[in-house]
Amino acid sequence: MAKIQFDGVGKRYDNGAHAVRDLNLTIEDGEFMVVVGPSGCGKSTALRMAAGLEPITEGRLLFDGHEVNALSARDRDVAMVFQNYALYPHMTVSENIAFPLASRGMAKDEIAQRVARAAETLGLTEYLSRRPKALSGGQRQRVAMGRAIVRDPRLFLMDEPLSNLDAKLRNQMRAEIIGLQKTQGVTTLYVTHDQTEAMTMGDRIAIMRGGVLQQAGAPRDLYDHPANLFVAAFIGSPAMNLFQADLRFTDSGPVLVTSGGTLELGPGAALPARARDHDNRTVVVGLRPEHLSLGDGPGPSLAATLTLTEELPPEKLLHTLITAETPMTDQVVAVAADVDASAVGDLAQDARAHRSRLVARLPVDTPVPASGPLDLRFDPARLHLFDARDGQVIR
Amino acid sequence: MTRSPFAMYGRELGALALALLWCVPFYYLAIVSLKPTTEIFADPVGFPDRLEFANYAEAWAGTMGVSLGKAMLNSLIVTVGSVLSVILIGSVTAYVIARNGRRMGTLMYFFFVAGIILPHQLSVVPLYSAMRQIGLVGNHLGLIVLYSGLMTPMSVFLYSGFVRTLPADYEEAAEVDGASRGRIFRMVIFPLLAPVTGTVAVMVGMVVWNDFFIQLIFLSGSPAQTLPVAIYGFVGEFSARWNLVFAAVFVSIAPILAFYLFAQRQLIQGFTGGIK
Ligand SMILES: Nc1ncnc2c1ncn2[C@@H]1O[C@H](COP(=O)(O)OP(=O)(O)OP(=O)(O)O)[C@@H](O)[C@H]1O
Ligand SMILES: [Mg+2]
Numbered sequence: 001m002a003k004i005q006f007d008g009v010g011k012r013y014d015n016g017a018h019a020v021r022d023l024n025l026t027i028e029d030g031e032f033m034v035v036v037g038p039s040g041c042g043k044s045t046a047l048r049m050a051a052g053l054e055p056i057t058e059g060r061l062l063f064d065g066h067e068v069n070a071l072s073a074r075d076r077d078v079a080m081v082f083q084n085y086a087l088y089p090h091m092t093v094s095e096n097i098a099f100p101l102a103s104r105g106m107a108k109d110e111i112a113q114r115v116a117r118a119a120e121t122l123g124l125t126e127y128l129s130r131r132p133k134a135l136s137g138g139q140r141q142r143v144a145m146g147r148a149i150v151r152d153p154r155l156f157l158m159d160e161p162l163s164n165l166d167a168k169l170r171n172q173m174r175a176e177i178i179g180l181q182k183t184q185g186v187t188t189l190y191v192t193h194d195q196t197e198a199m200t201m202g203d204r205i206a207i208m209r210g211g212v213l214q215q216a217g218a219p220r221d222l223y224d225h226p227a228n229l230f231v232a233a234f235i236g237s238p239a240m241n242l243f244q245a246d247l248r249f250t251d252s253g254p255v256l257v258t259s260g261g262t263l264e265l266g267p268g269a270a271l272p273a274r275a276r277d278h279d280n281r282t283v284v285v286g287l288r289p290e291h292l293s294l295g296d297g298p299g300p301s302l303a304a305t306l307t308l309t310e311e312l313p314p315e316k317l318l319h320t321l322i323t324a325e326t327p328m329t330d331q332v333v334a335v336a337a338d339v340d341a342s343a344v345g346d347l348a349q350d351a352r353a354h355r356s357r358l359v360a361r362l363p364v365d366t367p368v369p370a371s372g373p374l375d376l377r378f379d380p381a382r383l384h385l386f387d388a389r390d391g392q393v394i395r
Numbered sequence: 396m397t398r399s400p401f402a403m404y405g406r407e408l409g410a411l412a413l414a415l416l417w418c419v420p421f422y423y424l425a426i427v428s429l430k431p432t433t434e435i436f437a438d439p440v441g442f443p444d445r446l447e448f449a450n451y452a453e454a455w456a457g458t459m460g461v462s463l464g465k466a467m468l469n470s471l472i473v474t475v476g477s478v479l480s481v482i483l484i485g486s487v488t489a490y491v492i493a494r495n496g497r498r499m500g501t502l503m504y505f506f507f508v509a510g511i512i513l514p515h516q517l518s519v520v521p522l523y524s525a526m527r528q529i530g531l532v533g534n535h536l537g538l539i540v541l542y543s544g545l546m547t548p549m550s551v552f553l554y555s556g557f558v559r560t561l562p563a564d565y566e567e568a569a570e571v572d573g574a575s576r577g578r579i580f581r582m583v584i585f586p587l588l589a590p591v592t593g594t595v596a597v598m599v600g601m602v603v604w605n606d607f608f609i610q611l612i613f614l615s616g617s618p619a620q621t622l623p624v625a626i627y628g629f630v631g632e633f634s635a636r637w638n639l640v641f642a643a644v645f646v647s648i649a650p651i652l653a654f655y656l657f658a659q660r661q662l663i664q665g666f667t668g669g670i671k
């Protein structure tokens with residue numbers, strides 16, 4: 001077990017691709033760190049550098065304060081679970097699990113003991129003499145886990161280990177991996193591009209984009225205090241609602257001016273301290289779906305048009321449109337592009353129509369009209385404000 | 396796929412006829428090997444008047460003081476030695492080439508491909524004198540070295556093509572698991588190469604077992620002489636004793652036939668292993 005430090009670590013591939021830039025990240029002893037980000041953001045590269053499978057071209061990597069840059073993979077004492085498991089096809093399950101122990105010259109009877117224990121933990125005992133080909137996807141995944149937990153490595157590395165499983169199995173294995181990690185207490189670096197996985201599994205999450213670390217912190221921290229538009233748009237499902245407005249400070253308090261009208265936030269509205277610096281500037285407004293409500297109460301409300309209701313007990317999702325510019329900054333587009341190409345198209349279409357999509361998350365028994373106009377109320381204290389030019393949060 | 400039964404039977408019959416055609420040489424092999432010496436030139440293809448089983452005893456005694464059994468053993472040593480050597484050298488070399496930096500790998504690859512293309516017969520004379528000087532003429536080791544040199548390029552070609560299709564994950568997993576380079580090759584890579592190893596073994600085995608030219612030049616007159624050389628011993632300067640030649644040939648193909656019957660399934664798998 002060890003404390004892992006990326007100290008200004010970078011990776012430039014031979015073809016010039018700068019896959020990771022100036023990564024500064026500390027993983028505490030025993031911590032479960034999830035690295036998440038869209039495809040091609042450099043997650044795997046960072047992980048492979050930690051494993052010693054990819055040479056580090058910039059900066060230093062420290063295990064317990066000692067630089068390991070020059071240490072080969074076999075001497076780093078880490079265990080890795082690959083996306084497609086990389087089980088040796090010609091070996092039985094028990095030989096697969098025993099392989100790392102045998103490679104390190106452990107005595108035969110101790111190997112047998114440990115393999116038996118690992119198999120027991122993972123419920124693989126009855127499959128020990130099978131070949132990987134004769135196992136289901138979930139069982140193969142367990143064997144890959146077994147190969148990792150059978151010894152006590154300093155670090156677990158996992159690269160999208162659940163992406164080949166179906167949804168149900170994925171949920172189950174997710175819980176199992178968390179349990180194993182907690183009982184073994186091994187420092188873990190876990191890569192995924194699924195933000196739900198990241199939110200549920202990580203003690204802390206590091207979000208990357210284009211080789212650059214965007215923000216690292218506890219899941220709640222990232223959810224409640226995203227550092228920029230990218231993190232805001234990436235974390236959360238359904239995603240944070242975003243629209244553009246001009247921020248103005250008037251005698252009757254701050255207002256947000258959208259192409260659809262003026263939104264009075266009220267004299268007492270608790271805006272971030274630096275919001276004043278953005279007087280008369282365009283900002284991107286962020287609102288989580290669960291912070292929107294119906295009915296008449298205190299606080300400002302947005303005039304929206306209901307287009308679709310999705311019921312998903314215990315909650316329902318209202319899909320609405322408001323008249324306000326859709327932010328088309330590269331950060332927002334990058335997140336949309338990671339979903340799929342049509343999401344970018346939708347975004348562009350909204351931008352042309354000067355409208356923004358807003359999703360409200362309400363209890364399933366909230367009475368809602370079938371369609372038509374609707375007032376969406378929110379608490380100004382829940383607003384996230386981002387600088388429209390660089391996407392950084394306004395604190 | 397649906398086929399009419401007539402087409403099916405037609406195909407079966409065609410295949411049977413073809414198979415029968417293949418048996419014809421064996422028939423002549425058998426009858427000539429049992430002819431008395433006097434009858435060979437008088438009536439070479441007819442059925443013998445008298446079955447001369449003594450031909451086999453005489454053939455078995457061999458030529459140049461090397462019995463056919465001993466010659467068969469020599470052939471076996473040279474063949475097995477060459478097969479093992481080519482598999483070992485070829486697989487390791489191909490692995491290094493396929494997993495090496497682009498430039499060096501490509502260079503070595505073409506070096507070996509050139510080895511396949513060049514006709515080795517061109518270099519027999521200098522090779523002979525060189526091998527003679529280092530004591531590699533007239534013994535098993537010399538032939539094994541020679542065949543390894545001749546056959547390794549082809550095996551490197553086959554192996555490296557296959558290694559390139561192997562995902563790097565296995566090696567990386569093994570490396571993270573703490574395995575040394577040697578252990579990775581022995582325990583992970585080499586077993587995965589099994590289909591190619593089968594192909595290479597059969598290919599090299601057939602070439603070496605059947606080759607005559609090289610074995611004649613490098614072994615004739617020595618106690619290490621192999622089957623083809625021993626059989627050729629029955630073909631004298633003035634008279635060829637075809638009945639003995641045929642008897643010897645018949646004896647010499649027996650182990651090969653047995654091998655084919657025994658390993659039929661594995662052989663077919665080996666040859667078709669790449670196509671799935
Ligand atoms: N061996 C390589 N040689 C050159 N460029 C590479 C190599 N491996 C990755 N890259 C590039 O580096 C960048 C980061 O790749 P990486 O595999 O780390 O992304 P990732 O975040 O793991 O993506 P994914 O979610 O798709 O697995 C990509 O732009 C990729 O094209
Ligand atoms: Mg990846």
